[in-house]
Amino acid sequence: MKVGPYAWTTPLVLAPMAGVTDRPFRLLCRSLGAHFAASEMVTSDQSLWHTTKSKRRLDHSGEPEPRIVQIAGGEPTMMADAARRNAALGAQIIDINMGCPAKKVCNRAAGSALLKDEPLVAEILRAVVRAVDIPVTLKMRTGWDPDHKNGVTIARLAEAAGIQGLAVHGRTRTDQYAGPAEYHTIQAIKAAVRIPVLANGDIVDGPTAKRVLQQTGADGVMIGRAAQGNPWIFREVAHYLATGESLPTAAGPEVRDIMIRHLEQLYAFYGEQDGVRVARKHLGWYRDTALRPSLNTELRGPTVHVERSLFQEMRIATATSSQLDLVRAWFDVIIELPSTPQEQPVLAAATHPLEQMSEQPIVAVA
Ligand SMILES: Cc1cc2nc3c(=O)[nH]c(=O)nc-3n(C[C@H](O)[C@H](O)[C@H](O)COP(=O)(O)O)c2cc1C
Secondary structure, eight states: OEETTEEOSSOEEEOOOTTTOOHHHHHHHHHTTOSEEBOSOEESOGGGTTSHHHHHHTOOTTOOSOOEEEEEOSOHHHHHHHHHHHHHTTOSEEEEEEOOOOSEETTEEOGGGGGGOHHHHHHHHHHHHHHOSSOEEEEEEEESBTTBOOHHHHHHHHHHHTOOEEEEEEEETTTTTOSOOOOHHHHHHHHHOSSOEEEESSOOSHHHHHHHHHHHOOSEEEEOGGGTTOTTHHHHHHHHHHHSSOOOOOOHHHHHHHHHHHHHHHHHHHOHHHHHHHHHHHHHHHHHHHTOGGGTOOOOHHHHHHHHHHHHHHHHOOSHHHHHHHHHHHHHHHTTOOSSGGGSOOOOGGGOHHHHHOSSOOOOOO
16 A cells, blocks of 8 residues: 555554643553554644634654645635645645544534535645645545445545545444444455545454455554553564464563653653643553453452552652652552462551652552
8 A cells, every 4th residue: 555655555544532642642552563654633723723722733843754734624715725734734645535534623514524525625635735845645544424324425526535544434424333343345446446545443453454454455454442551452462463373462571661661752852741641541450451351350359549649640650750650559469360269469558568668659549
């Protein structure tokens, strides 16, 4: 697959997720095997770009090629201007958001709400492609609602407008995230156009990625929610696609090191106060991954309470240093936890691991 000068045989792509795929998370996923990662969507209304949120979304410093900026909006001239401005700021691919079900961006139909208005879609795509001399791609859904799956029409419009790649989420706009993704329409879209197509929706591991690729004939896969708390999914999927075998999933000290590196990057990017706050949701996702039943890390007895209390403290910590100390202490409890209760260490409140390793006061559990 090739988008402009950027080529991979079977690209694995991190899906744009507002509030999740900030620069630290994109860099992390790319270091673990994601080939492409678009920014969280940026509104095309430049009068809002002075906000801290937009400024952070527009920040791509230190990001490896290709730097992909996703723009959202419903007005062709504004979208063209936003694309031009982002190209001037260093974007190397512009991605247009027609995949997000949010009703409105800046009080206008935007995202997947546009799919209903095919002439407007064509106008926006043509305007953006004309505005920049870098590749433009489109993120879309399979249609407006299950009775109006116009994904093939939109894909053809996109190709005719000069769009160089499509990512298709296998749900309609009104499906939101309900029900399983369907891949039949993605297959029909892939068959209808010559530009590269990425399949997206409910891909959670190597076997699902392989099945979706086979079913749709897509050129690559885009993974979103399954990367939350699980950024090493990209190397696992890459290994499975290359060998047909599953890598042992990341565990123990490696996970701790990845998580700590991630937190440090969040702190550097957002600063102390916001960094600790943004880290909380990632900590929850990492915990879900670390304690998922298939890993046999079922906690029993007093260990349950120590783990829970450390996790609560991690979530309410307000300083980066205490959040980091708590993460390390939490890992001491869960790393290589024996799977049977008899083998689990008896940890009482008095032996709270953090009391032994830090001078910092332990934040009280709320
Ligand atoms: C929290 C969240 C935020 C999202 N934000 C965006 C976005 O900014 N732009 C976009 O095109 N899609 C957005 N999406 C949709 C995802 O890119 C993706 O299409 C969807 O999650 C399905 O893929 P998955 O099953 O692998 O998660 C978002 C999804 C989630 C869960």
